[in-house]
Amino acid sequence: MTSAQIDGVRTRLWRGGRLVAENYPLADVSDHLADDAALVWVDLREPDHELLLALAEELGLDPHAVEDSVAHGERTKATRYATHTFITVYATRLESGSPDSGGDLASRLRTSRVSAFVLPRGIVTVWRGDAFDVDELLRRWDDNVDLMVHGTPTLLHGLLDVVVDGQFETIEQLDDAIEGLEDGLFDDHAQTKVIQRRTYRVRKELVELRRVVLPMREVVALIMRHRAEHGNSVELDSWYTDLYDHVVRATEWTESLRDMVTTVFETNLSLQDARLNTVMKKLTGWAAIIAVPTAVTGWYGQNIPFPGFGSYGGVAASTVVIGVSAGTLYVVFKRRGWL
Structure with missing residues (x-):
């Protein structure tokens, strides 16, 4: 059975930096990984537990990492094992909706946990939800096909870059929402109750976002240290440096938004007292x-x-x-x- 016939499974194979196969059988993954010239990607979306365990046994993945990939509430982290590195990050998306609607206090933030088993000659991604755009990941790999000769670090960079850019977009949307709240504070025709409900919702979304954005700095820093220790190709150093810069900016921006929404909340109370x-x-x-x-x-x-x-x-x-x-x-x- 080919991986294309298994719902939610995608595979790719590169050799010499060129894409040579797609959606090949999962049974061939271990053979390709044994090829020094091969670069393998296996993607599992909401996989069956038995399928994941079978693949983990075939590839020699650590049992603790496998359990972490399916456990609920796992935090953003990077853990090094004897044969591979396990990474958990969260892709984010803010659902569209009327910013003036104060009737719904439910969070609009949607997250998808993306776990990655980084092997010497390949990467296995396991993810759930609908906030992760795997098609965008493939597009970025295809746009930088010349980097595939550098192996697994290229695949990992593309994965983290898509996640960080998605978090950036979410942060930007929350920034716009907070600016809308600031404008409404001094609008004589604005309803105080609506502003209060919108402020509470944005504050809750920001708290959820901080939990997945702030640890990204440690994850990328660990990967960069691992690359430095093993003397990986310097061609990707600038790419990872740029990625780390984006992570730092996202962290700082998130912290500033936290201060802004707190200021909006306190200013709203002060204006109510003044009125x-x-x-x-x-x-x-x-x-x-x-x-x-x-x-x-x-x-x-x-x-x-x-x-x-x-x-x-x-x-x-x-x-x-x-x-x-x-x-x-x-x-x-x-x-x-x-x-």
Whole structure:
């Protein structure tokens, strides 16, 4: 049975930097790996556990690494074993949706765990979910086919580069979302509750993203140290240096977004307090203005004779007192910005 006939399995074989075979049977993988001139890629998407165990036994993969590739909640890491290196990273994608929708607090962040068994002459990738674009990975390998002569490091670089670029795109989308929140803070027509819900959702998405982005720095650093120790070809050094720079930038950008969303959250609370103070000042001012006619009419309503008692002159005098007093208070409060 060819690998093309097994759902979710893809294979490739290069020799001398040229692609010579695709979707060949999994039974041939070990034979190709034994060929010093061969470069092998095996891709398993959501593989059956028995299939993975059988392939691991054939290739001599460490049992602990195999279990880590299927375990839930595994963290981003790179572990070196006697015959291979095991790497776990997470591809990310932010689902599209209306940024103004405050009715859904569920996270839009989607992650796909990508595990890789890095062998001397090949790489086996195991992944789940829909956030990893394997077609983009193949396109990058095809665009840099001249680098295939350098073997497994080329395949690994392409894999990590696709993952890091996907994380960069997700970070950029979250940055745009936070900028939208900042604009909404000072919009007099924006609904405070909607901003609060959007801020909470972005904050939750950012926390989830940090968990998979921050450890990438250690993963790439370990790979670069391993290359330096074994004296691998210097032609790929600049490629890995550029990859490490992207990882550092993603880490720093993620940290800055964390500070930004915290600032948005605190600013929103401060603005609510300021708006409440403004409302209270206005209510207090109007209460003072209304208290004047209340006091005057109450005074003139007493049951004892007073100047103008029983005549239209008394009504006119009370009206003048009310108008002048209330008008004076209005002008004073208006100048002080209380109204």
